[in-house]
Amino acid sequence: MFNAQYFRTFITLVETGSFTGTARRLSMTQPGVSQHMRKLEQYLGKPLIERQGRRIRLTEAGRRAHDYGVRLFSEHEQFRHSLDDDSLFSGECRIASTASIGVMLYPFLLGQQQLNPGLSVTYCFAFQPEIITDVITGRHDVGVVTEQPRDEAVDVEAWYDEPLCLVVPADFAGGSLNDLLGLGFINYSEGLDKARALLKANFPEEFRSMSQFPSQGFTNEVGMVLDAVARGLGFSVVSRLVLETSPWQRQVRELPLSQPVDETFYLISRREARVPGRYFRLLEAFREQRRLERFGHPDNRQPGEQEVVGGS
Numbered sequence: 001m002f003n004a005q006y007f008r009t010f011i012t013l014v015e016t017g018s019f020t021g022t023a024r025r026l027s028m029t030q031p032g033v034s035q036h037m038r039k040l041e042q043y044l045g046k047p048l049i050e051r052q053g054r055r056i057r058l059t060e061a062g063r064r065a066h067d068y069g070v071r072l073f074s075e076h077e078q079f080r081h082s083l084d085d086d087s088l089f090s091g092e093c094r095i096a097s098t099a100s101i102g103v104m105l106y107p108f109l110l111g112q113q114q115l116n117p118g119l120s121v122t123y124c125f126a127f128q129p130e131i132i133t134d135v136i137t138g139r140h141d142v143g144v145v146t147e148q149p150r151d152e153a154v155d156v157e158a159w160y161d162e163p164l165c166l167v168v169p170a171d172f173a174g175g176s177l178n179d180l181l182g183l184g185f186i187n188y189s190e191g192l193d194k195a196r197a198l199l200k201a202n203f204p205e206e207f208r209s210m211s212q213f214p215s216q217g218f219t220n221e222v223g224m225v226l227d228a229v230a231r232g233l234g235f236s237v238v239s240r241l242v243l244e245t246s247p248w249q250r251q252v253r254e255l256p257l258s259q260p261v262d263e264t265f266y267l268i269s270r271r272e273a274r275v276p277g278r279y280f281r282l283l284e285a286f287r288e289q290r291r292l293e294r295f296g297h298p299d300n301r302q303p304g305e306q307e308v309v310g311g312s
Contacts, residue, residue, distance in 0.1 A: 002043070004076075007069040009036040010048065014066050017056060040065075074138030074270075088281045090118025095279075096131045097123075097144035098190070099222045100239040101162075101265050105144070108286050119278070127189060135268055142279050143268040146190060154268045160287055161262040163240045164198045166255040169232045175255060177206045184216035184234040188225045194263065195237040201259040226252055239263050 013022045013033065023030045041048050048062035058066065097105060102125050109121045124131075124140060131143040136153045149156055168174075172183065177199070185195065192210050199207045216234030219225055223246070225236045230251035243249055267283070269275050 003039065004072070006036045006040040006043070007065075007072065009033055010040055011066060011069045011073070013037065013049070013056065014058065014062075018054065070137050074136075077138040087118070087276070088278045089116045091276060091278055092120045092122060093142075093279060093282065094122045094140045095124070095142050095144065096126050096134055096140040098128060098131070098146055099125050100146065100190075100242055100263070101144050101160075103223055103245045104241045104290075105286055108289065109282060112282055112285070132268065135270055138270065141269060141273070141275055142283075145266050145268060146263055148264075148266050149268060153271055155271050155273075157267045158264055159267045159283065160265045160290075162265070162290075164194055164237055164261045164263050165240050165243050166195075166198055166235060166237050166257060167226060167229050167243060167252050168235045168255050169229055170251050170253050171232070172235075172253070172255075177203045180235055181213055184214035185210065186216050186225050186228045186234040186236040187218045188222045188236070189220050191222070191225070191236060191238075194239075198237050198257070198261045201261050202257045 009022060009026065009028075012025055013019065016022050016025060019030050019033050022028070022033045026033070037048070044061065044065060046061035046065075047059050048065055049056045049058060051057075093109065095105075095109070102123070106121075106123045106125075109123065113119045113121050122140075124134070126134070128145045128147060128149075131140070131145055132149055132151055132154060134140045135143045136151070143154075144159070148158075166180075168180075168183065172179075174180065174183070180199075185191075196210050199210075214234075217228055219228070222238060222242055225238065226243070226246045226248040228234060229236055230248040235255075243252075243254065246252075
């Protein structure tokens with residue numbers, strides 16, 4: 001008999017690569033995971049995995065079964081969410097984003113959930129490749145990323161811009177590129193690209209590449225990079241959202257620059273999937289709040305900014 005839970009266990013096993021990891025993620029016992037796999041293989045009449053020590057390898061039947069299971073659950077989630085597409089103030093919202101926008105967007109969505117008890121927010125902080133994969137497979141309905149994806153399986157819309165900030169220790173007295181060279185750079189995931197764009201725009205004659213700057217360390221969490229800056233270990237370049245929400249914002253300062261450079265955030269969804277209207281209401285409300293905070297009036301849009309992406 002067909003059992004969707006067996007497929008869920010199998011998909012999780014492929015994702016984690018181990019029976020132990022699958023049991024932990026699904027709150028099962030390891031023998032329970034093994035039983036689900038035996039039952040699924042009996043149902044399909046084919047071996048799905050081969051064990052190689054502690055690792056597993058998919059058979060050809062296993063690869064086909066995995067692809068089918070992913071499509072099955074993706075279609076199921078899309079169907080389930082389509083049942084309440086018309087509600088703007090209730091239903092589940094499943095969003096994934098990079099940390100630079102999530103540090104402010106997620107608290108905003110929680111506030112909306114408090115105001116609308118029928119709303120449920122599931123939010124994931126992740127790096128861009130994982131966000132794209134999760135949107136394609138239906139784990140999340142909407143992703144927010146900082147680089148425009150080229151994957152044909154997703155629809156992409158430019159959504160929102162935030163200024164990049166060159167952040168230095170609060171007692172840093174310099175302002176030239178040579179001063180920054182003496183300070184050194186604190187890197188994080190995507191940090192080099194952002195710093196390159198901002199420094200190239202403001203020091204066009206002196207800036208050559210980020211390899212000019214001594215490396216003063218790295219963290220994969222953008223929210224923590226300002227801790228290193230606050231300790232005087234170097235400078236970094238982050239979104240204004242990160243600076244405004246940082247617990248170290250009083251121990252650092254933004255270095256004034258003549259040429260502003262914005263970071264663009266893109267909304268992605270699975271191609272041709274119907275995204276419920278509540279997402280667009282929430283995302284536009286967030287944008288309006290940021291306009292009010294930055295410009296003092298919600299109608300003061302940034303140059304080239306559109307009304308709302310895909311809204312209804």
